[in-house]
Amino acid sequence: MRPDQISGARIETRALTKVYRGARRPAVDAVDLTIEAGEFMTLLGPSGSGKTTTLNMLAGFEEVTSGQIRLDGSDIAPVPPHRRDLGMVFQNYALFPHMTAAENVAFPLKRRKVGKKEIARRVAGALDLVHLGDHAGRLPSQLSGGQQQRVALARAVVFQPRALLLDEPLGALDKKLRESLQLEIARLHKELGITFVFVTHDQEEALALSDRIAVFRDGRIEQVGTPSELYEAPASHFVATFLGDSNVFTGHARDGVVDTGWCRLRAPGGRDQGPVALVVRPERLRIGAPAGPGANVLSATVTDVVYQGAFRRVLVEFDGGVPGQVRDTTATGTTRVGRGQRVEVHWPEDAGVLVPHGAPDAVAGPSPAVVR
Structure with missing residues (x-):
C-alpha cells in the first residue's frame, strides 16, 4: 500500500x-471539530472528559444523541460502523487468539468478500508495512505486546480505510516500547496519507505525534491548536496546567503588571x-545567572532537587509561600543548588502567558501554583 492508493x-x-440516561450532564456537549484530510488529530484530556466517547461516536459504536458527523461532507451518524470505511485500533489489540497474524489481518477483507489472491496480496503488504512479514504464521500468544499492536494496526489499514481511529493504542505498553511504537505510528501516518484520529491522556505522546490537538474538558473542547500553539500560548488555565508543567501566579493584571498580593x-x-493567571514554563526560569533587563526576579528557598537523567527539576518555595519549579538540562545547566538553599529565580518578561483565572479542577498536582 502506497500513499497514492489511499486518500x-x-x-x-x-x-x-x-x-447517557440518568447522567447529570452530557458526556459530549455540542462539540464542533474539523479534522482535515490526511491530518493527525489527537483528542487529549483527562479521564471522563469526553474524548473516547467522541471517538466511539465517530466509529459508530456509540449512538449520537444529537448533532452531525460528516465524512467528506456526508452525514454518517445514521450509517452502521461496518459501512463507514473507518479503521479502528484498540488499546487491548482485540486480536482473535485462534487466528494467525495473517488470518487476523485478512479478517476484514473476508468480511468484504475480497478475492483470495487479492487478500493474500494485501495481507502481505500490510504485514510488511508494520515490519512483521516474517511473523505471518504466528498466533497472538506467540507475539510480544508491541508485535500484537502492529498486527492490529495492519488489520485496521488493510482494507484501505479513509481514516484510522486509534483509542489509546499504546496505553498497555511499557515506556520504551510505547516510544518505539509512537515512531511506527508516525511513520504509518506519513506513508499512508490517511486521516488519523488518536485518543490519549498522555500529554507527551500528544505533543510528539500530532499535527493538531483538541483538548477536552467536561465534554467540551477547551482549545484546538498545534502542539507548539497549545504549549506556548494556552488559552485557558486548564490547558496551561494540563499540558506540561507550569508555574502559575494568580492575581490581577493592569498595565502589563500582575499584582499577586505578595509580589x-x-x-x-x-x-x-x-x-x-500568569503561566511560566519551568524551563524558562533560571537560578543564579544574572537576570536581564526587565526580568522578573523572586527570592525562594529550594525544597528539593530531582535528578531525571537529561534534566533536573529544582523545586522551590517562593517568598509568599507559593511553590514552583525550575528545569534545566544536566548537560548544559548551571543550576548547582541543594535543599534549604536561598536562591533568586528569574525569567524574562515575555516568557509568561496570561490566561483568565480559573481553578484547574480536573488536574491533580502538588499545589495550585505548580502542576505537573
Whole structure:
C-alpha cells in the first residue's frame, strides 16, 4: 500500500452531543471539530472528559444523541460502523487468539468478500508495512505486546480505510516500547496519507505525534491548536496546567503588571485584564545567572532537587509561600543548588502567558501554583 492508493477523509462534527440516561450532564456537549484530510488529530484530556466517547461516536459504536458527523461532507451518524470505511485500533489489540497474524489481518477483507489472491496480496503488504512479514504464521500468544499492536494496526489499514481511529493504542505498553511504537505510528501516518484520529491522556505522546490537538474538558473542547500553539500560548488555565508543567501566579493584571498580593510581576500585554493567571514554563526560569533587563526576579528557598537523567527539576518555595519549579538540562545547566538553599529565580518578561483565572479542577498536582 502506497500513499497514492489511499486518500484521507475530512471529518467534521457539528454540535455533536451524547447524553447517557440518568447522567447529570452530557458526556459530549455540542462539540464542533474539523479534522482535515490526511491530518493527525489527537483528542487529549483527562479521564471522563469526553474524548473516547467522541471517538466511539465517530466509529459508530456509540449512538449520537444529537448533532452531525460528516465524512467528506456526508452525514454518517445514521450509517452502521461496518459501512463507514473507518479503521479502528484498540488499546487491548482485540486480536482473535485462534487466528494467525495473517488470518487476523485478512479478517476484514473476508468480511468484504475480497478475492483470495487479492487478500493474500494485501495481507502481505500490510504485514510488511508494520515490519512483521516474517511473523505471518504466528498466533497472538506467540507475539510480544508491541508485535500484537502492529498486527492490529495492519488489520485496521488493510482494507484501505479513509481514516484510522486509534483509542489509546499504546496505553498497555511499557515506556520504551510505547516510544518505539509512537515512531511506527508516525511513520504509518506519513506513508499512508490517511486521516488519523488518536485518543490519549498522555500529554507527551500528544505533543510528539500530532499535527493538531483538541483538548477536552467536561465534554467540551477547551482549545484546538498545534502542539507548539497549545504549549506556548494556552488559552485557558486548564490547558496551561494540563499540558506540561507550569508555574502559575494568580492575581490581577493592569498595565502589563500582575499584582499577586505578595509580589508584582511584569507580564506580556498592557490592557486591564482583571483576575488572571500568569503561566511560566519551568524551563524558562533560571537560578543564579544574572537576570536581564526587565526580568522578573523572586527570592525562594529550594525544597528539593530531582535528578531525571537529561534534566533536573529544582523545586522551590517562593517568598509568599507559593511553590514552583525550575528545569534545566544536566548537560548544559548551571543550576548547582541543594535543599534549604536561598536562591533568586528569574525569567524574562515575555516568557509568561496570561490566561483568565480559573481553578484547574480536573488536574491533580502538588499545589495550585505548580502542576505537573
